[in-house]
Amino acid sequence: MNQKIFIKTFGCQMNEYDSNRIYDSVKKIGYQKTENYEDANCYLLNTCHIRDKAKEKVYHEIGRVKKIFRSKKKPLVIITGCVAQAENQEMLKREPYIDLVIGPQSYHKINDTISNYIEKKKKIEETEFDAVSKFNYLSKIKNKNNKISSFLTIQEGCDKFCHFCVVPYTRGPEYSRPFNQVLDEAKHLAYNGVKEIILLGQNVNAYNNEDYKLSNLIIEIEKLDEIKRVRYTTSHPKDMTDDLIDVYKNSEKLMPLVHLPVQSGSNKVLKLMNRKHTINEYLKIFDKLKNINPDIEFSSDFIIAYPGEEEDDFKDTIDLIKRINFINSYSFIFSPRPGTIAEKYDLISKKISMERLEKVQNILFENQTRMNKSLENKTIDVLVENLTDDKTRVFGRSEYMTPVIFNGKKSDIGKIIKVQIKKSNRNSLFGEVINFSKQKVA
Numbered sequence: 001m002n003q004k005i006f007i008k009t010f011g012c013q014m015n016e017y018d019s020n021r022i023y024d025s026v027k028k029i030g031y032q033k034t035e036n037y038e039d040a041n042c043y044l045l046n047t048c049h050i051r052d053k054a055k056e057k058v059y060h061e062i063g064r065v066k067k068i069f070r071s072k073k074k075p076l077v078i079i080t081g082c083v084a085q086a087e088n089q090e091m092l093k094r095e096p097y098i099d100l101v102i103g104p105q106s107y108h109k110i111n112d113t114i115s116n117y118i119e120k121k122k123k124i125e126e127t128e129f130d131a132v133s134k135f136n137y138l139s140k141i142k143n144k145n146n147k148i149s150s151f152l153t154i155q156e157g158c159d160k161f162c163h164f165c166v167v168p169y170t171r172g173p174e175y176s177r178p179f180n181q182v183l184d185e186a187k188h189l190a191y192n193g194v195k196e197i198i199l200l201g202q203n204v205n206a207y208n209n210e211d212y213k214l215s216n217l218i219i220e221i222e223k224l225d226e227i228k229r230v231r232y233t234t235s236h237p238k239d240m241t242d243d244l245i246d247v248y249k250n251s252e253k254l255m256p257l258v259h260l261p262v263q264s265g266s267n268k269v270l271k272l273m274n275r276k277h278t279i280n281e282y283l284k285i286f287d288k289l290k291n292i293n294p295d296i297e298f299s300s301d302f303i304i305a306y307p308g309e310e311e312d313d314f315k316d317t318i319d320l321i322k323r324i325n326f327i328n329s330y331s332f333i334f335s336p337r338p339g340t341i342a343e344k345y346d347l348i349s350k351k352i353s354m355e356r357l358e359k360v361q362n363i364l365f366e367n368q369t370r371m372n373k374s375l376e377n378k379t380i381d382v383l384v385e386n387l388t389d390d391k392t393r394v395f396g397r398s399e400y401m402t403p404v405i406f407n408g409k410k411s412d413i414g415k416i417i418k419v420q421i422k423k424s425n426r427n428s429l430f431g432e433v434i435n436f437s438k439q440k441v442a
């Protein structure tokens with residue numbers, strides 16, 4: 001079989017990781033990736049359910065595909081990801097153009113499901129939670145990623161049940177992959193040329209496999225010579241334990257950007273959200289990390305206008321943002337999700353929600369711009385990832401994940417280069433390598 005697959009990915013980094021792993025799998029039954037969906041024999045939509053009208057967006061997208069393929073042979077249409085899990089067989093009933101629906105913990109079955117469909121034309125939905133089989137299968141087919149920076153899922157699912165969130169329902173209970181399975185994947189990535197590993201989990205710092213914790217994993221992965229940088233995301237404040245904080249004391253490869261979603265600066269709202277920690281506890285984590293290394297910066301996620309958020313609560317969020325000086329953060333207006341406790345709560349008016357979001361974003365953007373500006377005329381370490389699209393310069397990232405563009409060369413890709421920052425804007429840094437001959441690379 002020589003077929004072409006077009007994969008469209010929505011949502012978080014874990015969906016990106018999953019899409020790559022799905023491709024590693026379907027390659028084995030003869031699929032090659034295409035970037036041009038009109039060429040595809042198989043159209044796979046890896047969906048996200050976290051906010052807004054996620055479900056409707058999927059049907060809308062299918063409508064578009066239908067139109068494009070009106071005068072062509074219909075592609076095999078597969079829906080994967082969190083909407084697939086949440087909607088399961090409903091999708092097959094509502095939209096006959098969809099052929100297969102496969103939830104996030106059934107990807108180990110994808111080849112058999114496709115082959116079976118091609119043979120018997122039987123539409124099917126696979127949405128069992130079976131993280132063990134999924135990761136056993138994926139670790140056998142090897143992660144083929146050879147980019148400079150690669151995701152590596154170590155944990156999936158969530159037992160925290162924040163009142164606003166669909167993840168416990170779409171990704172199932174918390175599961176941590178076996179320690180050695182993760183290390184093998186890290187070694188394989190290093191062997192393939194990967195230089196930065198970003199450990200992933202919906203609750204990555206809740207990782208616990210036979211008493212091995214995230215801290216143990218980071219310490220082991222940093223021992224791989226080829227790996228120059230290690231990151232992890234997304235963490236929950238409740239699981240920010242001292243063993244993990246202590247890794248920052250001695251680690252040279254763990255990057256000084258801590259993404260630690262807080263959602264709100266108000267204890268009252270945190271309680272309404274069922275976040276299981278207070279602002280004081282969050283500040284303690286912040287102080288401990290800053291004491292270890294004052295250069296550590298924080299980024300976060302915020303939910304604005306959560307039901308019950310009053311002006312004073314919102315002010316607490318603004319105060320917290322100013323106190324911590326978060327960089328690179330995400331903020332969203334609360335979106336009621338089907339099946340969650342907060343689904344039925346009374347919403348704050350759209351006008352107030354928008355005003356609050358704008359205020360928060362202005363401050364967050366100011367922080368980001370100020371942080372980038374403070375780097376002008378300084379020399380920073382950049383891990384080079386690729387040439388720019390026009391091939392005249394190179395693109396990499398600072399230790400804080402900020403994109404950096406400078407006058408490097410192709411042979412810099414995969415190296416850590418010292419770059420002097422000349423200009424900046426909110427999202428990027430622009431620099432120059434001053435003296436190529438004296439450049440000492442890692």
Ligand code: SAM
Binds near residue numbers: 263302333
């Ligand atoms: N596990 C992470 C944590 O505990 O913060 C978050 C993972 S969730 C995939 C990513 C972000 O989506 C959350 O931090 C939250 O800000 C946002 N989010 C989740 N549900 C939401 C909702 N119903 N409305 C708006 N934003 C939401």
Ligand code: SF4
Binds near residue numbers: 165166167203
């Ligand atoms: Fe969702 Fe994160 Fe809360 Fe889990 S801890 S329910 S993933 S927001």
Ligand code: F3S
Binds near residue numbers: 049
């Ligand atoms: Fe979306 Fe599922 Fe990730 S809902 S954010 S794709 S875990």
